[in-house]
Amino acid sequence: MAKQATPVTTKINHEEGRHPRPSLPSRRRQDRNAGRILFGITLLPVILVALITLGLGIRFWPILKVYSFWELVSGVVWKPEEGHFGFWPFISGTFWVTIVGAGLAVPPCILTALYLSEYARASTRAIMKPLLDLLAAIPSVVYGVWGVIIIVPLVEKYIAPFFAKYLGFIPIFVSNNPTGYGILAGGIVLAVMIAPFIIAVTYEVLTTVSQGLRQASLAVGATQWQTIRSIVIPQTLPGIVAGVVLGATRALGETMAVLMVVGNVPQVPHSIFDTAYPLPALIANNYGEMMSIPLYDAALLGAAFILLVIILIFNIASTLVLQRMLGKRWV
Amino acid sequence: MKKHWHRRHIVEAIVKALMMLSFAIVAGSLGLILWTVISRGLPALTWSMLSQTPKGGFYLGKEGGILNAIIGSLYLAGGGTLIALIFSLPIALYLETYLGDSSWGHYVRLALDVLWGIPSIVYGAFGFIVMLALGLRASLLGGIITLALLELPIMTRAMDEVIRRMPVELEQAALALGSTRLEVAARVVTRQMLPGIVTAILLAFGRGIGDAAAVLFTAGFTDRIPTSLMQPAASLPLAVFFQLGMPYPEVQKRAYASALILTIIVLAISLGSRWIAGRLSKYVWK
């Protein structure tokens, strides 16, 4: 009768040459505890969003007890010493600068992104990436310095007179602001600041179109531009729009660079050559006097709250669109 | 099949020309900014600017330098980055190795995106509220906390991007060998992602050191180098801003030099992080 084969077990000696490892049960406990602590840490971002919104909202509240929200938002007079807190000049100023900035940025940025994605060789793309990273890294104040030295005189000496002379019949080009400080200068600086972002996002969106689809169009003899126009852009339009809106929300919140070139006069603008006083500039310029006048702090922190809410709405909407386009995540 | 200039060819040529023009505008803007900062800042850059703190009358044109702002900025951004790192890395690692595709992970990422989009002036205002609530005055600590808040989403997002690109086979191989998820995160993921993580840290640091609006209310400004967390701290961006606002051309020229110093620091970080990431890629599995 054959012998019952004994199972061969090889004992692996964990002690030789290695530090002793903890037992499996304790490693599992470590894993679970770590999981619990780490889970707690991931609550942090969500808690922060809630805290920031609530915190600013609570500090806004005192002034809302005195004036209605509508009164504050639509009021046109800003004289805190006399108790007038009209936010409208600042809200409209914010939108004027942002729209001019985004409007100036969009055509060149979309075209650049199209060039990078559809025409450029890999070597060209390799140069662009560091270039865009550098542009994005430059601090806001440095953009402001550049704006003061180059852009403001440019507007004052060349652009404004040109528009006054040849296009003076269009109201938004006419202003009695003799300086170069104003919405256009702010818009130009903002456009350059948000350009790297818009180019990067648009490029990412464009790469989601598969090469096979482009080739299907080229194979019947379409030019590259025809392919872009008929196929690539219609496929990616929602993503491109979302990217632009997201870029605009970044422009909305820009403080230093805009503050330095936009003029900071609290009046409702009517022309791109007028001065403006966007919300971030308002908050930054006046925080020193916050505690000295009654309700001033509530007003300024309320301005921050309004800015936050506007940005949150556009931000979340465009992020959701982009997440759907680019898979769950985007660069 | 010789080329006849049909309409579609003309349109293509025009569009291509516009594209190259746009490309030139974008590249040219960078060049123009750098040229402006260098050409104005370099003449006014002296050794004393870098090595001295402001002496009496500095803002009226007399001697001194901006060492207070340079050191202050390094303390502020350094402290803020350190604190942000303590939270960023665990959050990013946890998101990838534990949460993966879950819906809670989705919400956390959405919250991070929202935080990322909040402008620095709002962080400054919030930091100010927190400081009032804690009874703090404008100080190094206040600035550090606010910068940490500002940098957290930037760093976490950048790390998350890197960690997501982690080849799944590597994780699975480690898990197959019997590691727990914690061990995979701590040992395998971190080493593979090291260059990307370093880049994320430097990216956030560069953002923090260049920011003015977040430290405006919270760090204060002073002519001295802070020796304790409770003292106010000067920062380079604010130094540039204040000097530029003075009606003396002497002082304004110093503002350009300060801007140049700040730009050099930020560009060095940006370019340096690429180089470091390249060097650290020794152990990275491509």
Next chain:
Amino acid sequence: MDAHIQVRNLNAYYGSAQALKDINIQIPAKQITVIMGPSGCGKTTLLKTFNRFLELTDDTVITGEVLVDGQNIYEKDIDVTEVRKRVGLLAQRPFPLPMSIYENVAYGMHIHRTKNNRDEYRSAVRHYLEVAGLYEEVKTRLMSPATSLSIGQQQRLCLARGLAVEPEIILGDEPTSALDPISSQHIEGRLLDLKKQYTTVIVTHTLRQAKRLADYVIFMYLGEVVEAGPAKEVFNDPKQARTRAYLEGQF
């Protein structure tokens, strides 16, 4: 031989790696030519030089001449879009354009403005869908999205789309490899019907398909043309040892 395409001293490189070595062949008109060989031998690369698709990949260098109807398509002043109108391509995987079935077929005609009014477009779309053997199945839903079709139907749609610009030559890059056997059979049937009107060049990695379709065969190995000739001759009496080895299934 009545040669529709003539290739002279063609060399192609991906970066520094040479993909095609000194190709000198002719493609007969109004016949089905099959390019066959083991994977990586350069058959698709060669095919893509015929409609100037190879240059779409970064870092490629092409030297030599490819003559269609006696004219070198790689000459300096040649309009690439015109070349691609004359030389159509049916790809490995169907890529329906994100439009309706009707618009897919009409796409090429709109690009080149080959028709003058709505009625001409409509009857042309119907004609080419019939030629591709798809019309009966889709005639009631011409305006529905092309992506709603099955994969076999999509490939037939791509065939109709390609034929609608009235090419002289049809290229097929393993056109049935992504399809189920029934759809494959259908496509092969269409190609056999169409060979009387169009010069057809098919790349395939299946020997059986080559034998079913080919009038003329080109056998490639490692970037070179090993043997070329009428199908009966190459399949029954190959002159090269490598050809014989391939036909016997050795690789």
